[in-house]
Amino acid sequence: MQLAERQDDYPIYYIMSDQPDCCGKCGSRVDLLEIKMIDGERVFVTECLGCHRETLIVEE
Ligand SMILES: [Zn+2]
Numbered sequence: 001m002q003l004a005e006r007q008d009d010y011p012i013y014y015i016m017s018d019q020p021d022c023c024g025k026c027g028s029r030v031d032l033l034e035i036k037m038i039d040g041e042r043v044f045v046t047e048c049l050g051c052h053r054e055t056l057i058v059e060e
Contacts, residue, residue, distance in 0.1 A: 014057045016044070023048035023055070030055060 014024070022029055028050025036043045044057040 013043075014055060016057050016059050021046075023050055023053060025053055026050045 026048060028048050030046040030048050033045045033047050033054075036045055041058055046055050046057060047053070048055065
């Protein structure tokens with residue numbers, strides 16, 4: 001039996017120091033879409049220019 005594991009259903013947070021400015025999935029460059037305040041933290045919302053995956057990056 002195989003369980004399908006979907007990781008695209010929820011956003012993944014990266015710590016800024018761990019995340020270079022390229023997509024963790026396909027390695028393409030990412031583009032900063034907006035900066036949101038979530039739970040009092042500044043969250044950088046980026047979108048990959050290659051696979052269009054949205055990634056959230058928080059400051060440490
Ligand atoms: Zn990508």
